Amino acid sequence: MSTGFFGDLAPIPYAGPDSRDPLTYRHYNKDEVILGKRMEDHLRFAVCYWHNFCWPGTDPFGGDTFQRTWMAAGGDPMEQARLKADVAFEMFQILGMPFFTFHDRDIAPEGNTLAESNANVNAIADIFQRKMEETGVKLLWGTANMFSNRRYMSGAATNPNPDVFAYAAAQVKNAMDVTHRLGGANYVLWGGREGYETLLNTNIKQELDQLGRFLSMVVEYKHNIGFGGAILIEPKPQEPSKHQYDYDVATVYGFLKAYGLETEVKMNIEQGHAILAGHSFEHELHMAHSLGIFGSVDMNRNDYQCGWDTDHFGMNVPELALAYYEILMAGGFTSGGTNFDAKLRRQSIDPVDLIQAHVGSADAIARGLKAAAEMIEDGRLKSFVHERYAGWQKPENAAILRGETSLEALAERVHGQHLEPQPVSGRQEYLESLVNLFV
Amino acid sequence: MSTGFFGDLAPIPYAGPDSRDPLTYRHYNKDEVILGKRMEDHLRFAVCYWHNFCWPGTDPFGGDTFQRTWMAAGGDPMEQARLKADVAFEMFQILGMPFFTFHDRDIAPEGNTLAESNANVNAIADIFQRKMEETGVKLLWGTANMFSNRRYMSGAATNPNPDVFAYAAAQVKNAMDVTHRLGGANYVLWGGREGYETLLNTNIKQELDQLGRFLSMVVEYKHNIGFGGAILIEPKPQEPSKHQYDYDVATVYGFLKAYGLETEVKMNIEQGHAILAGHSFEHELHMAHSLGIFGSVDMNRNDYQCGWDTDHFGMNVPELALAYYEILMAGGFTSGGTNFDAKLRRQSIDPVDLIQAHVGSADAIARGLKAAAEMIEDGRLKSFVHERYAGWQKPENAAILRGETSLEALAERVHGQHLEPQPVSGRQEYLESLVNLFV
Amino acid sequence: MSTGFFGDLAPIPYAGPDSRDPLTYRHYNKDEVILGKRMEDHLRFAVCYWHNFCWPGTDPFGGDTFQRTWMAAGGDPMEQARLKADVAFEMFQILGMPFFTFHDRDIAPEGNTLAESNANVNAIADIFQRKMEETGVKLLWGTANMFSNRRYMSGAATNPNPDVFAYAAAQVKNAMDVTHRLGGANYVLWGGREGYETLLNTNIKQELDQLGRFLSMVVEYKHNIGFGGAILIEPKPQEPSKHQYDYDVATVYGFLKAYGLETEVKMNIEQGHAILAGHSFEHELHMAHSLGIFGSVDMNRNDYQCGWDTDHFGMNVPELALAYYEILMAGGFTSGGTNFDAKLRRQSIDPVDLIQAHVGSADAIARGLKAAAEMIEDGRLKSFVHERYAGWQKPENAAILRGETSLEALAERVHGQHLEPQPVSGRQEYLESLVNLFV
Amino acid sequence: MSTGFFGDLAPIPYAGPDSRDPLTYRHYNKDEVILGKRMEDHLRFAVCYWHNFCWPGTDPFGGDTFQRTWMAAGGDPMEQARLKADVAFEMFQILGMPFFTFHDRDIAPEGNTLAESNANVNAIADIFQRKMEETGVKLLWGTANMFSNRRYMSGAATNPNPDVFAYAAAQVKNAMDVTHRLGGANYVLWGGREGYETLLNTNIKQELDQLGRFLSMVVEYKHNIGFGGAILIEPKPQEPSKHQYDYDVATVYGFLKAYGLETEVKMNIEQGHAILAGHSFEHELHMAHSLGIFGSVDMNRNDYQCGWDTDHFGMNVPELALAYYEILMAGGFTSGGTNFDAKLRRQSIDPVDLIQAHVGSADAIARGLKAAAEMIEDGRLKSFVHERYAGWQKPENAAILRGETSLEALAERVHGQHLEPQPVSGRQEYLESLVNLFV
Numbered sequence A, B, C, D: 001m002s003t004g005f006f007g008d009l010a011p012i013p014y015a016g017p018d019s020r021d022p023l024t025y026r027h028y029n030k031d032e033v034i035l036g037k038r039m040e041d042h043l044r045f046a047v048c049y050w051h052n053f054c055w056p057g058t059d060p061f062g063g064d065t066f067q068r069t070w071m072a073a074g075g076d077p078m079e080q081a082r083l084k085a086d087v088a089f090e091m092f093q094i095l096g097m098p099f100f101t102f103h104d105r106d107i108a109p110e111g112n113t114l115a116e117s118n119a120n121v122n123a124i125a126d127i128f129q130r131k132m133e134e135t136g137v138k139l140l141w142g143t144a145n146m147f148s149n150r151r152y153m154s155g156a157a158t159n160p161n162p163d164v165f166a167y168a169a170a171q172v173k174n175a176m177d178v179t180h181r182l183g184g185a186n187y188v189l190w191g192g193r194e195g196y197e198t199l200l201n202t203n204i205k206q207e208l209d210q211l212g213r214f215l216s217m218v219v220e221y222k223h224n225i226g227f228g229g230a231i232l233i234e235p236k237p238q239e240p241s242k243h244q245y246d247y248d249v250a251t252v253y254g255f256l257k258a259y260g261l262e263t264e265v266k267m268n269i270e271q272g273h274a275i276l277a278g279h280s281f282e283h284e285l286h287m288a289h290s291l292g293i294f295g296s297v298d299m300n301r302n303d304y305q306c307g308w309d310t311d312h313f314g315m316n317v318p319e320l321a322l323a324y325y326e327i328l329m330a331g332g333f334t335s336g337g338t339n340f341d342a343k344l345r346r347q348s349i350d351p352v353d354l355i356q357a358h359v360g361s362a363d364a365i366a367r368g369l370k371a372a373a374e375m376i377e378d379g380r381l382k383s384f385v386h387e388r389y390a391g392w393q394k395p396e397n398a399a400i401l402r403g404e405t406s407l408e409a410l411a412e413r414v415h416g417q418h419l420e421p422q423p424v425s426g427r428q429e430y431l432e433s434l435v436n437l438f439v
C-alpha cells in the first residue's frame, strides 16, 4: 500500500527527445543500446538516502524547510525509519532507477549503545532485503556515517583517542556486514572528520598511520567475509574539516601507495568535491583512470561561485559529456555506478521536486552519455591525441621510457643531431569545437 | 669597482629591535645563537636571480617598468649578463646574505643552439666562481628554465615530442654540471609546463611516465657525477599551465612513490604555491615532514585575494613564526635554506626597493624564527599535542598500529567493554592564544 | 547567585605584556589611554549572543557538540532562555566587556504567533534591563533574525510574497522597540536571505525595490520613535544565499544611493564577509570611510583556505593593526564598536574555551590598536600618502577636480608643455617594513 | 592583394546543423530571423584587435609563441602596423563578422611624444576608414590603452601625479576623436590601473574623485563633438591591480550615482570578469538590466579553476543560452554587441586556429541565442517568475512599494489578520530542467 507521499505520481515514462514535459525522460531510455550496452547498464543510476530522506532542508543559517512526516519531533524513531523506507522504495520505482545507496545512520536511529544502533540498522536492513526482492532495486553501496555524532568530532580512524578508533572499527564492521548481506556492489568510505581543524593540536604522521591501518583492516575484513564488491574512498579536500586527508585523487593515490593498498581500493569521485579541490570533474576521472584506481561516481554539481559543497543536481550537458567521455575511455563502470549525491535546494519543498530533480539530471546525464558515445564513434578526438604522442612509438624513444637512456646519452643525441624541435599547435579551440558537434 | 647601481648604499647593519629605521636589521642578527645554532645557519638566506635581475616589471597587461641598464634593447647580451652578475654580487654583499639561486637562462642569454646556450651559461659560471671565492657567497641551488622558450610550450619532460624531452635532458645535464661545479647545495626542478592546458589533447598516464623517467635520470646523473646536494621538486598547482602535475606536497609524494623516488627527492616548498593549492604554508611544511620529504623553502607570500602567483615578500610575523615552528619541528634545514622567491611590486622601481624588500622580509622571518624558538622552549604546544595522542602509547593501542588487530577484534572490545568514548576539547583558541604570547 | 556554568572562573585581570598566562589580558588594559582616549572607549568590545549561547556546535555534516544545559531537548524554552541570560551576563562580567549584541530569536523562543514571539522577546528584555542596570553592561546593537525560520526561506523584505514582507516589518518593529528600550547604540540589518538561489525564479529589480522600501521604513520608524542610534547594514556576498544583495560596502553604497538612504545608514563590517567578497578587511573599512558610511565592526577572521563563513576569533596582530589603523583614520567609532562575531571551533567544548577565545582575541586586538596608534604617532605612513598626492594641491590641478577643465584643455596642456610624466616608486615594501616596526 | 597569412582559407560558409566540419557555421546563419530580427542584428559580432593581432602568445612565465611576421623585432613599426591591418581585415572577411574593436595602442606604435603617437594612430585610422568602406565592416567600439605604458603604472585617471591625469585625458581625447571619425557605435573605458596595489600608499577617496571627474569630462566631450555612441565602462575586480575600482556592475553603479553619471554611462560586461568578481555572467547581465545600465558584452569564458583572466573562447552552450536569455529580456543590444574578447591558448600557434576559435565560439553563441529565443517563445519561465511575484500587484501591496505604509501599519496588519505566510516551493530543479528542453 502506498504511503501517499508522492500523491498519484506514476512511474516516469520515456517520452523521447521531442517531449516538452520536463517530468518525462527525453533521453534516458534504459533499454536503448549505446556502444553495445544498454543505457541502464552504462549509467547504473543510484538514488541516495541521505539527501532525499534524511536532510530536513537546514543550512548553517536556517532551520528545516521540508518537514517530512517521518521527521516530526517526538515521533517513534523506528516507526519513522520504516515509513522512510516505504517512501524511499516508492521513489525508486517512480524513477525507475536500479540502485540505491545509504549510510548506516540514514536508515535507522542511533541507539543508546552501539549494539542497539546496530540492531536498529539490521532491522531496517531486513525490510530492505524484502523490498529489494520485491522491486528488483539493488544496492550500489553502503557506508558508515562516522562524522555526525560528537564522538567523532576529532576524527574516527584519525581520532587522538584510540577508543574512538575502536568504536569506528566496530561500526564499520556492522555496516560492511549489512552491505554484504544486501548484495552491495561496493563499500564506500568518506572521511569528513579524517583531517584537522588546526595544525596546532595535530600530528599528521600519527593520524595518517591510523588511517592507513584502519583502511587495511577494512580490506582484510572484506576478504575475510568474502565480500566481492570494491572498497571505494571518496576524496574531498575540506568541509566539514579545514583539511581532509583524502584531498583529491592524486593525494589518495599517494596515501594508498604509502600503505600498500593501491590495488585494493578505488575512487568514488564526486563532481562537487573535484571543484572544491581546484579541479574539473573530468580531471579527477582522467587522473583516477591514469593511476588505475577509477571506481565510481557521486554525481552532482558544485555552484562555481560558492566555496562550500552545494551538491546541486548536475544539469550541464557539455560538462556531463566530458565526464562520461572519460568514464567510457576508462572502460566504463564495473562495480561502480552513477550515484545522485545531490540535494534539492532548500526552497524546493514539494515532493514532486524530489522526482523532478532526478529526472532532469538523469536526462542531462543520458544526453551526456550519448554525446560521449558519438565522440568516440567519430574518433577524431582520440586520433588527435594518439597522433600527438606518436613519436614515442619510435624505437629510440620507446627506449627512453624503458629506462635505457641517460641525461648524458640524450645530451649527446641533441648535440650530435643538432636537434631544434619546433612547436606544434595544440589546437585546443578546434578540439573544443569538435566536442560541440556532439553535445 | 662598483657598478654604481646601488649608489652609496653600505652593507645593512644589525641595529637591534629598538631601531626605527626600516633599512636596518632589527632582528636578523646572523651570529646570534638560537636553540644552539647561529641565526645565519638556521635560516640560510638566499637571494634569487630571476626576480631581482631578470624580471623587467612586466605583467600580463603592462610593459617593463624597471628599465635596468642591463636590460636595454639592442645591448650586447653577454656584456649585459656580466654587468648583471656584478650588480647581483654587490646586492648579495649589501644584504650580507650567504647564498644565491638561479636558473640557467637567468644568468646568460640563450644562443642559437643548445651548445651556444651552454657555453654562455658556463662563461658566466666562471665569473660566479671567482666572485664566490672573493665574497664567500655560496650557491643554495641551481635549476634549468624549461618553461619560457616556445619549444617547451607543451611541456619539457612531458612534451608529446620526444625530441623536446631529449633537449630538456641535455639542458638539465648542463645545469646540473654547473650547479655541481659551483658547489651548489641542492638542485631544483619546477615543472611550470609539466601539466596541461586541456585534457582534450592530453594523455596524463603517458606524460606521468615521461616525467617519472626524466626525474629518475636526474637522480641517476646526480649519483654518476657525485653531486652531493639534494634533488628538490617545487610543487605548484597551476600557472602557467591550467594544471601542473607537481600540484602540492601530497601529490608529489604519490608521484615519487609511483616511480620509486621517494627517498631520492625532497620538496622545495613555496608559500605562494601552497596558497594557490588551497593550503596554508605550514600545512605543506608539516605534510612534507610527515612524509619524510622536507627539503627547502621558497619564501614569499601570495596575496590572499589574488588568484595568481603574486610572489610578495613575506612580512607577516605570526605566519612566519608558524612556518619556522614547522621547520624547526622537522629538524631544521640540512642542505635546504630560505630562498627569497619574491619580487618587488612593479611600481617599486628604485634600486633601494630591492634592498628594502629583502631587509624587511629577512627581519620579519628572523622574528618568526625567534618566536618559533620561544614556542619550543616554552614547551606547552608540544606537550599538548603529545598528551592528546598519549592513549596510543598503551600496549593494546600500539598493537593496533602494528597491525595486530582486526575489525572483528575491535568490535568485540567495543561491545565487551561497553566503550562509549567521550569527546575532549580540542582547545584551538587556547593554542592560538598561546602562540600569540611569542609572536 | 551564580549558575555555576563557568565554575570558579574569576574576572580576567590585566596582567601586563610579560604575563605568560593566556587567560590574562596582556594588552587589553581598559583604562590605559591611547591617543587621548581610554582603550575601552576606543574598542567598545561587545559579546554576541548567538555564537556563544545559541549555536550548539553543529555544522553541515555534524550534530551538536556543546550540549549546554539550556539547550536540552524537552526543556521549557522560556526557562532555558532565562538560564541562558544568567550565563550570558556571568560571561560578560568575567570578560569585563562593556557591551553585548543579540538577535530577537537568540534570546527567546519563537511562539505560535508573532504576538507570542514578541511577548517572549519582551519578557527576556525585561530581565536584560534589570541585569544591565546591575552590571553596567550596555547594548551595542540589536537585530532581528529573519533568516532561520522557513517562512523566510525565499527572503524577508525581498520575499515574492508580500505577506512575508509584512511579517518581517512587524518583526523588525518589535526588535527596534526592544533595542530602543534597552538603550541600544545601533540597530543592525543583515540580509542573509535577501538575495537569490537561482536567477531563473528571480526578478532582481522587483526585489531591490522591496528592499529599498523596507529599509526606508526602518529609517522612518527610527525617527518616529526617536531612536538615536545608527541604522547599520552588514554586507555579506553570499551564504546562506547564492547571492546576497548587500554584497560588499561598495555595492551597498550604490543601493543606498539608489534609494536616497546614504546619509541615514552606515556599515557594520565583518572581516570574514570582506574575505568572502574578495576583499581585505582593511579595504572594506577604508572604502566605507571614503564613502562616508563607516559605522561598526563585526570582528572575526575567515580561514583563508575555506570558502564559507568560518567566523574564527581574530588572532593575527599585523592584520588587526591594519584594520584599526583604518578605523582610527576614519575617526574611530562613534556609535559603533568591536563586536566579537566569532564562534568557537566545534571541538572547543569546555566553558573555559568561551572565555579563552574572547580573551585571546581581545588581547590581539588591543595590540593591534596600540600598533595602529604608534603608526599614527610615527607619522611616516600618513606623510608618505600625503606627499604622493601633493601635486593635486597646485591651483591648476585642484581646478581639475573642481570641474573647471575639459579633455580639450588638458590635451592642449600636454601638447603645449610637452608633458612626459615620469613614474615614481610606490615603495610598497618600504611601507610594509615600516608597519612591521610597530606590530 | 592578400597577405597570404591565412593561406587559401575561404570565407566560412553556413553549412547547417548537420555539418560535421567544425570549420563551418552550423548555427550562425546571419540572415536567419529569430524573434523577428536577423541573427546578425541580434548578435552584432565584433572581432577584437588586441588578442588576435597584438598579443604574441606570452604569459607570465613564457615568451612569445606566435611569432607573427608583423611582430618581428627590428621591423619598421608603422610598416608592421599596416601589415597587421591588412591581415585583420582579411580575417574579418573570412569570418564574415560585421564589427571590430581596438585600443589605440593596438593599431599603431607609441611614438616619442603623444603627438607622434596620435599621428601614428590617425594614420592607421585612415587605412581603416578606407578598408571599412570597401568591406562594410564597422567599428563596434574604440578605446584607449592606459595600462601598458609605465607612465600609467600607478593609474591613469587615478594617478597621484596630475600630469599623468592630463596625459590620459589627452590620449582619450584622440581615441574618442578616432572612434567618432570611424563611426564607432560606442566608446569603452576599462580601468586596469584604476585601482591600487596596497592601501598603504593609497587615498581611495581622492582617487575616486579623480576617476569621477575624468569620466565626467569624457561624457562632456562626447556631447561636445556630437558623438552619438554610448560611453561604456567595463568592470573587472582585479588584475592587473590588486583591486580595481570598477569591481563589478553593482559597484560601478554606485560610482556612477555618486558622480551623477548613471544615465550617461552603460556597462560592457565580460564573462571572465564576472567570474573573477564571484558572479555568474548572467548575474552581471541581469543586474545591469535591473539598474538600467546594460550596454554591451565582451564575450569569453574564464576557466573556473584558474584565478586569473583566462579569456577563453566561450563554448558552453547552456551557459551562453542563459546569457542571451538575459540579454533578450533586457531588450537586446542597441548600440552594443558581442565582442569576442577571447584569445587563443598560447599553444594554438597556427593561423587557422584564429579562425577556428571564432567560428566555434560564434556557433556556440548562435545556438545559445536560438535556445534563449525558444525559452522566450515557450513562455513557461517568464510566467513562472511573473506568478511568483503576482501578490505585489494587489492594491494593498502595490501601496507598500509606493511608500504608503510603515512598520507600524504593517505590524497592525500582521497582528490584525493573524498572518502566517506559508512557504512556496521555489522549484529550481524544475526550472533548470525546463531550460534543458531548449539548450
Ligand SMILES: [Co+2]
Residues within 6 Å of the ligand: A234, A270, A298, A341
Ligand atoms: Co559524495
Ligand SMILES: [Co+2]
Residues within 6 Å of the ligand: A270, A272, A273, A309, A310, A311, A341
Ligand atoms: Co558533496
Ligand SMILES: [Co+2]
Residues within 6 Å of the ligand: B234, B270, B298, B341
Ligand atoms: Co618558487
Ligand SMILES: [Co+2]
Residues within 6 Å of the ligand: B270, B272, B273, B309, B310, B311, B341
Ligand atoms: Co611563485
Ligand SMILES: [Co+2]
Residues within 6 Å of the ligand: C234, C270, C298, C341
Ligand atoms: Co556578522
Ligand SMILES: [Co+2]
Residues within 6 Å of the ligand: C270, C272, C273, C309, C310, C311, C341
Ligand atoms: Co560571518
Ligand SMILES: [Co+2]
Residues within 6 Å of the ligand: D234, D270, D298, D341
Ligand atoms: Co574585456
Ligand SMILES: [Co+2]
Residues within 6 Å of the ligand: D270, D272, D273, D309, D310, D311, D341
Ligand atoms: Co578578460
